[in-house]
Amino acid sequence: MLPAFSTLIDLLAHNAEAHTDRAAVVVAGGTHTHAMLYEAVQRQAAALAGMGVKPGDRLVLLAGNRTEVLVLLGAAAWLGAILVPLNLRLSPAEMAQQARDAAPAVAVIEAQCETLWQAAWPAGMPGVSTVVLGAAAGPTPACPGPPCAPAVPRQDAPGLGVVMLYTAAVEGHARGAVLAQSQLTASARQIGRVWSLGVDDRWLGVLPLFHAAGIGLSLALLAAGGACVLLPRFDPAAAVASIDDHHITVCATFAPMLGAMLDAAEASGASLASLRVCMGLEPASVLERLALLCPGAHFWSAYGQAEVSSMVCLGLQRERPGAAGRAVAPSQVRVQDAAGQPLAVDVQGEIAVCGPTVFMGYWDAATQSPFKPADPWHRTGDLGRIDEDGWLWFIGRAAHKQLIKTGGENVYPAEVEQVLLEHPAVAEAFVFGQQDERWGEAVHAVCALKAGVSVSEVELIAFVEQRLARYKRPQSLRFMAAPLDRGA
Template sequence: MTSTLPTLIDLLAHNAVAHADRPAVIDDGAPQSHSLLYVAVQRQAAALSALGVGQGDRVVLVAGNRAEVLVMLGAVAWLGAMLVPLNLRLSPAEMAQQSRDATPAMAVVDAACAPLWQAAWPEGMPGVPTVRLGAANGPSPAYAGPGTAPPVARQDAPELGVLMLFTAAVEGHARGAVLAQSQLTASARQIGAVWSLGVNDRWLGVLPLFHAAGIGLSLALLAAGGTCVLLPRFDPAAAVAAVEQHQVTVSATFAPMLGAMLDAAQTSGASLASLRICMGLEPPATQARLTALCPGVGFWSAYGQAEVSSMVCLGLQSERPGSAGRAVPPSQIRIQDATGQPVADGAEGEIAVRGPTVFLGYWDVETRRPFKPADPWHRTGDLGRLDADGWLWFTGRTAHKQLIKSGGENVYPAEVEQVLLEHPAVAEAFVFGQADEKWGEAVHAACALKPGAIATEADLIGFVAQRLARFKRPQQVRILPAPLTRAT
């Protein structure tokens, strides 16, 4: 993709001509071409427009990994609207909060995910129509043949926000990071350039499309004229079978997915020889297993977040083991102190990012627009250091961004602490992460009870599980007899 394709629609229109009959998406085994994808986007835009969606409107999406997610993203881009895909692992209360904050004009729900939405809004979201993905009276089926699409005027522009991803919980409340079309296409170009992606590359889409990594890699492959091989859910046996059947070249996973895939490949005898790029945060032992099974694959580390449209650092682990990679041009990273001034090479500080992929800002519920500080350097809330060659070494998180990364999901301790404090027996709560061989980090907690109160570890874990997503539930809760003392 070139700089002359600043919007998602420009990208899709180019592919519809340049790579018309090549597969853009293989959805659960069924291939769909770039030309059909472009037609589907126009039809979807027409369907949404007929239902009243226009420029600036938000459309909440509750769906798994399927081609329609990419079609919906293109459709809202066409209309100048914004897609808000929700994490399917959220609790009903979390889903209700995030959808409420987005103030959507419409909710689009996959049939398989309808129970999740109904649990969040048993009586329906007040004032917000809910339509079934692919329903005759709602958004049109993603692929209905190559006929003429209904005419709908394009309202997209590079600077318009097109995607809102909820992240960065502050005081227990998740915020929506708003990304513009130009930021998503810039990220796709950057990733594609580093990996030399082309029309013959195929990505194994097992990362959820409601995550920045999942949607970012999908767009990187589409920008290169390549193919997204989507699986409806992660299943190790199905994943390795898809790699072999569709000759997948690019894979990205969250721990412990890669290890499970290697187990499945060794059990079934499926070949992973087509892979040339694997990316993730995997322990050295898993990386060594991958190298032994697939000598031709390169394992890449990365650094990124939703606020920077996916990955801004990439690097081969064989070149600098343990590093998070180097900045992907033209994005820049630096390490700075608490006042925002850069520090010397090798010194620890906060990781800051500047460049074309940095988001528009966090969604402001009151003004219904994104807001961020004027400083062009985005403060990530993560700590790290740069060596003399520009390689980034992640070292932790700043005090204002306490975060646990468990199996690729962000868990903010303050959010879990807030829920624990709602339990009638809990006087104080402290949530923290501990290294975990399977998940990378695991959620743990310590609680002090009110005088005379009684609660068991199982009581408190169950209390959290009823209110937050399963991945935020503490694996262990230590009940302490005395008030907690925190280091300052």
């Protein structure tokens, strides 16, 4: 039975005592034990406190997968602060908007991301201390300062926000979903129990730590006393080499990563024999290849989002192909109508989640606190049905949540449409998603031009790419006469 931790500090302190010399984080620079990780968190908390970081302050982070990300998360938990990891694939304009909304006290920027940050804030972010992470990898304080952290973590820490992930765009701008420590630890325990995680398990950290899945799986492995093997970026050959070299047991991917890894494994002769848990959204052809190459690996389907601290439904794909799993207790998942009333078996409606992993609410920049409706059932904005055996079947998105999921990233049509309408030649714009074998879904657009002007498809797509993250650009763009048919 996995321990029940109310805070991240409880988790880290337990590991430092129970699994002192076992690996906690493995990176190119070496292996860092649970004791080393906990010590680094305390030193980092001291350094941040010395810089004046207070409970509730936000720490913006722009970095890849490295040990310091987990150290900063632990230090934020110690102080009652909130870590705000930004997506590295954002455009400078998007990055500036999210950082402005978070109003941080400190910005921690990886050296190789400085150019991107400077493009977002050419003159620096007013009133914000900026710390640059160097090339050295290891659980060392990212922020210098005197050791003056509180002797013990805040006692009210379980209910305090500790991480904020930007998602759920409204009016063209993403909102920050705030998660409390108790919500993250509850999610880690739920995942660990379903997969029977233990001290010998190791997770291949190819999912970015600025995503809920990356953070959630890291904490699930740490909560079990296992280890996270972090790769700075996804490279199929490096990923399969890591699986064999470090005896990886858990691997989660976004499409089309798993297919590329299987190609690399076949080319190199890697056995991947240690894998026992794989998870993601993959086409049947990739799953067939996985079964042939890795007969000992079980593929799990899942359903979740940032607002529910990662996954709340899990299920073995072979037991119910096409389903998204079953609710992981004590989280509850139901399908409901527009009035919030539960629907019968196999009736389509909006997916709602209730339980200990549901977030605190969306960040309100005006009050500098999260705001959440009183209803304990979180409306996910996704449509689905639940069969007689309790399996959830994802169908699509509700009308109020137009979303395209491409390669694991969220694209909200409204934000792409808004940018297209900024072009002087565009009168109307309609952005939509279509099924895609490689990416899951792909972004497409239809535009109506103003009278007497012209612009090419290539020019408009480039216009979007200059203002938004590259994955948000349309894969194709067609021109039609106004008014546009929104059912295009």
